[in-house]
Amino acid sequence: MAQTRVIDPREDLDGLGKQVLNQLKKVQNPDISLPVRTLTNIFFDENTKLIALGDKVSHRTYLNVAHTRKFMQTLMVAAECKKLLNQKQHTTTSIRDLYYILKRTLPGTEENTFEEQEESDPLIEDIEAAMNTLRENLHLHAEQKGSLVGPLFLREPKFNTEADCSKLGSSGYGIPSICEPDTVELISSDADFVLVVEKDAVWNRLNEDRFWKKHKCLVITGKGQPDRGTRRMINRLHKELKLPIYVATDADAWGYYIYSVIKQGSINLSFVSDRLGTPEAKFVGLTTQDVIKFNIPKNVTIKLNEGDKKRIQELMNYMWFKPKEWQHELKNMLQVGYKLELESLSNKDIRFITEKYLPEKISKKDFLP
Amino acid sequence: MAQTRVIDPREDLDGLGKQVLNQLKKVQNPDISLPVRTLTNIFFDENTKLIALGDKVSHRTYLNVAHTRKFMQTLMVAAECKKLLNQKQHTTTSIRDLYYILKRTLPGTEENTFEEQEESDPLIEDIEAAMNTLRENLHLHAEQKGSLVGPLFLREPKFNTEADCSKLGSSGYGIPSICEPDTVELISSDADFVLVVEKDAVWNRLNEDRFWKKHKCLVITGKGQPDRGTRRMINRLHKELKLPIYVATDADAWGYYIYSVIKQGSINLSFVSDRLGTPEAKFVGLTTQDVIKFNIPKNVTIKLNEGDKKRIQELMNYMWFKPKEWQHELKNMLQVGYKLELESLSNKDIRFITEKYLPEKISKKDFLP
Numbered sequence: 001m002a003q004t005r006v007i008d009p010r011e012d013l014d015g016l017g018k019q020v021l022n023q024l025k026k027v028q029n030p031d032i033s034l035p036v037r038t039l040t041n042i043f044f045d046e047n048t049k050l051i052a053l054g055d056k057v058s059h060r061t062y063l064n065v066a067h068t069r070k071f072m073q074t075l076m077v078a079a080e081c082k083k084l085l086n087q088k089q090h091t092t093t094s095i096r097d098l099y100y101i102l103k104r105t106l107p108g109t110e111e112n113t114f115e116e117q118e119e120s121d122p123l124i125e126d127i128e129a130a131m132n133t134l135r136e137n138l139h140l141h142a143e144q145k146g147s148l149v150g151p152l153f154l155r156e157p158k159f160n161t162e163a164d165c166s167k168l169g170s171s172g173y174g175i176p177s178i179c180e181p182d183t184v185e186l187i188s189s190d191a192d193f194v195l196v197v198e199k200d201a202v203w204n205r206l207n208e209d210r211f212w213k214k215h216k217c218l219v220i221t222g223k224g225q226p227d228r229g230t231r232r233m234i235n236r237l238h239k240e241l242k243l244p245i246y247v248a249t250d251a252d253a254w255g256y257y258i259y260s261v262i263k264q265g266s267i268n269l270s271f272v273s274d275r276l277g278t279p280e281a282k283f284v285g286l287t288t289q290d291v292i293k294f295n296i297p298k299n300v301t302i303k304l305n306e307g308d309k310k311r312i313q314e315l316m317n318y319m320w321f322k323p324k325e326w327q328h329e330l331k332n333m334l335q336v337g338y339k340l341e342l343e344s345l346s347n348k349d350i351r352f353i354t355e356k357y358l359p360e361k362i363s364k365k366d367f368l369p
Numbered sequence: 370m371a372q373t374r375v376i377d378p379r380e381d382l383d384g385l386g387k388q389v390l391n392q393l394k395k396v397q398n399p400d401i402s403l404p405v406r407t408l409t410n411i412f413f414d415e416n417t418k419l420i421a422l423g424d425k426v427s428h429r430t431y432l433n434v435a436h437t438r439k440f441m442q443t444l445m446v447a448a449e450c451k452k453l454l455n456q457k458q459h460t461t462t463s464i465r466d467l468y469y470i471l472k473r474t475l476p477g478t479e480e481n482t483f484e485e486q487e488e489s490d491p492l493i494e495d496i497e498a499a500m501n502t503l504r505e506n507l508h509l510h511a512e513q514k515g516s517l518v519g520p521l522f523l524r525e526p527k528f529n530t531e532a533d534c535s536k537l538g539s540s541g542y543g544i545p546s547i548c549e550p551d552t553v554e555l556i557s558s559d560a561d562f563v564l565v566v567e568k569d570a571v572w573n574r575l576n577e578d579r580f581w582k583k584h585k586c587l588v589i590t591g592k593g594q595p596d597r598g599t600r601r602m603i604n605r606l607h608k609e610l611k612l613p614i615y616v617a618t619d620a621d622a623w624g625y626y627i628y629s630v631i632k633q634g635s636i637n638l639s640f641v642s643d644r645l646g647t648p649e650a651k652f653v654g655l656t657t658q659d660v661i662k663f664n665i666p667k668n669v670t671i672k673l674n675e676g677d678k679k680r681i682q683e684l685m686n687y688m689w690f691k692p693k694e695w696q697h698e699l700k701n702m703l704q705v706g707y708k709l710e711l712e713s714l715s716n717k718d719i720r721f722i723t724e725k726y727l728p729e730k731i732s733k734k735d736f737l738p
Contacts (some may be wrong), residue, residue, distance in 0.1 A: 093715075168530060200513070300470075
């Protein structure tokens with residue numbers, strides 16, 4: 001069930017500033033509370049089958065040398081968000097822009113307010129979670145990342161454009177970072193399902209081979225871990241157009257985790273799983289069990305290193321990898337001691353993946369849950 | 370003037386293999402020669418105003434522990450290129466795919482053939498340069514990167530699609546990695562010029578504000594250092610549609626270098642400057658001199674660090690930064706001791722860049738050469 005969020009968080013942002021100001025007036029140590037967005041404060045909601053945020057709160061205080069810089073940065077981000085919301089009605093700002101707007105050298109010092117965008121991005125998420133709002137309501141977007149191809153008609157009212165996503169050429173439709181009903185209207189689709197592939201290279205192969213035409217589907221890639229826009233698009237294609245979602249990643253811990261994020265949401269964005277997760281998604285491959293099933297030559301496999309093994313153990317402990325099929329696959333991976341990439345199928349034949357592997361797995365419904 | 374390249378390099382790839390085989394038969398140390406693709410073997414061609422490759426050749430030999438791994442990798446890449454060319458007529462493979470196809474654990478060892486895509490990518494360039502061919506003729510493409518928006522009609526014959534790049538919504542047209550006349554036909558354009566911006570965030574701002582409509586232009590971003598497809602698109606828009614090219618980057622050594630790559634080509638791809646460089650491009654900003662001209666508050670600037678200063682000195686020594694206007698700007702940057710980002714203009718107003726800065730500089734032709 002979709003949660004309600006604060007649409008215009010300016011009042012709350014203002015409240016945050018006033019709170020700090022009051023603390024200063026009372027000569028108290030300025031202190032802001034933020035929901036804890038780590039594994040210690042999330043749980044797997046058995047009803048919704050989504051990762052959800054718990055109640056733990058952490059304190060970020062000014063008079064704590066470990067916090068001081070981050071405290072300043074948090075207030076800078078909050079203040080700029082409010083300023084931007086005041087300045088504009090219909091424009092958006094990228095989170096990269098926000099970083100550059102705030103990056104500067106503190107006068108009379110060698111110290112910069114921010115050194116990396118990796119410093120400001122999580123603070124935006126902190127503010128989203130603390131204000132019970134969404135990045136979209138702060139009019140902030142990230143870099144456009146995902147691509148889509150196939151029979152889908154959509155409209156972008158703010159740009160006054162329409163698109164038939166089967167007629168956009170080699171690059172397909174670039175899924176916008178903000179993929180909400182007011183920015184992207186999903187009009188109709190003839191597709192029977194949606195295939196999400198981990199990597200751009202596989203997406204290109206499927207597009208070049210017109211897989212989407214032959215199999216009446218949409219093909220999406222998030223180019224690695226999908227961004228929010230791509231996950232939201234998948235969520236909406238399932239909810240609004242009732243399309244089944246099949247996900248194909250590499251047979252490794254990283255690929256399986258990507259699948260789990262598409263399905264159940266992620267740990268650090270657990271407060272927004274209801275919009276980004278699609279619990280009905282199914283995993284279509286690749287697995288280490290396919291090596292025997294499809295007679296994949298062993299010499300394309302990659303030996304697990306210690307990091308891989310540790311990460312597989314972690315996955316096995318996540319509640320959402322508890323289904324027996326996943327425990328079986330993860331154990332099998334540890335046992336055979338290797339991982340492999342979807343691209344390694346090209347070693348058999350460049351079109352093996354489009355002509356044999358995916359069609360066979362999909363038609364037999366040979367999925368992991 | 371465009372050089373001639375080997376269209377089907379299979380014979381030459383075969384020759385490379387035979388050469389190594391002969392060396393082995395003669396119990397010689399296997400040895401392949403490759404053009405040196407570093408600063409020591411390039412020159413600035415005053416006629417074409419492009420970076421060109423010299424005659425120096427290096428030897429990669431098998432019985433040299435520093436070369437052995439790379440020697441094996443080079444032959445693996447060459448062999449796979451030939452195999453792929455034999456297998457297919459009209460399909461392409463991504464350089465990422467190629468990496469994954471070749472990545473595996475050597476049987477009976479813990480050693481992988483490749484660990485990072487950064488290992489295989491330069492080898493493809495080595496082979497291109499050594500075989501006097503092009504990556505496009507090896508049917509290899511990279512990840513799609515650049516975006517374009519504005520009044521341009523084009524056709525992708527292999528996908529049987531046409532596009533009006535002013536009607537593609539928030540993400541615009543994704544410039545394909547292979548942007549050759551047989552994959553992307555440039556049909557017509559009403560634009561008066563092309564504006565290339567370094568960053569996606571700025572491109573988004575310009576698209577959202579419909580800068581391209583108001584100023585009758587195309588707006589392109591390569592999202593940082595533009596990839597080959599984007600540079601080829603810029604080159605072709607200038608050559609085929611006679612459009613002037615204006616480039617806007619940050620005021621820092623990295624941004625200025627991006628401009629120089631668009632204009633004169635790059636050091637490691639000097640063998641293909643005639644296709645990727647556009648010597649007639651002009652630089653529209655940002656410069657440190659703009660800080661006074663546009664009354665930009667000093668508090669948005671970033672102090673130069675030692676790395677910045679060293680890089681500025683390097684740029685000053687490149688032949689293609691010798692024009693006095695560039696020497697003046699680089700000296701000025703060292704003197705004022707700061708750099709700044711295009712996004713910092715948003716500090717004045719979120720639309721300062723689209724409504725004031727760029728229109729004023731373009732209409733006054735306030736360019737650097």
